[in-house]
Amino acid sequence: MKPDSAPSERLTSEPLNLLPQYRQKWLQFAWSTESIDQATAIEAIDAMYGRAKLEPPQIEFCANPLELRERVEFYLERDPEGLRQPWYYLLYSCWSEIRKRLDRPLWTNLYEHMGGELFDDLSQQLRDPLEKQLQRQWGTISHELGLHWHRGLEATLWEVMQYPTWLISNGALIDFCVTELGYTWQEEDWLIERGNTCDQEQWPLMQTIAAQVGWVVPLKQMCWVCDRPHKWAFDSAGQLHGQREPAIEYSGGFQVYAYHGLWLDDRFRKKPPSQWQPIWLCSRPNPPYERMIIQEIGYARLCQEYKIKIVDTWQNHTLLWFPLGGGRKVYLLKTVDEATGTNQYVEVPALTSVRAAIAWVNEQTGKE
Known part of the structure; x- marks a missing residue:
């Protein structure tokens, strides 16, 4: 992969201003609600396996992530291929072979030609934020699936099912460098010796897999493709969010509820x-949930309906606390507005007197 001129000379403010457009372009691939075109997916998967020197697999299409998980687990438990290999080896090895001949050579060529400093700088501005956003979304879905990173097969599935999101984030950076910086695929002896060979078909195939096939879990003889959801809902910050309705909804009844990116259990849905x-x-300690509950219920209602303990009073001020799970406490300075009679609340550290709490608040706000 080689540019017409040195990257540092071509990386002006004009292409850099386009980075948000490329981030949004590739996010739209991840957020698409169009059903997977099965003919396109089959053709792309066969080509993907061909590049890895594997025979075309049997392909099954799943309506939602839960169906995908159940089918993969059932298949591995039966071991129909008779490989007698650990399930984690089966799941990792196929993706490893595919990525070795799909996106990794593109990635390595890009790094070698651009140089580490420029590559890392562009990654931090484009690839890394995109990957973090997609991983947060995957974390929300994995909660609904009941996948836990520390539990055997679940841990392996938890990781393997993230791979397609990496194709999206990697694809955004490669797309920018090819389109805006003029990189083209070229064979060079020193790269071939390292096994980092690329050709003209590699990048279009990666684009198709990332943008039109999406969520895929491959094994040597079997491959599962998950259809897209028919609904996504986000807040203004781009976080999954639905008010008493699913933030993600698939066919087959699989739904994910979220509050500003935080997965919701049945209590809140x-x-x-x-x-x-x-x-x-007072349930098990979970700071994100605690903050969500406090923010939505509000300090005033908490003080009316919850068990609070008064620590100290002085004039129109009261220092109090209420409990959280695990024996923790939240301290509040309550102040009654003498003109209106309304209550104002400020969260403060664990202090023992109203005057100390007032001094702390004044210090934080810059008041004398």
């Missing part, structure tokens, strides 16, 4: 925040 219970704060 279809109840408005006005019906959330302060007592939920």
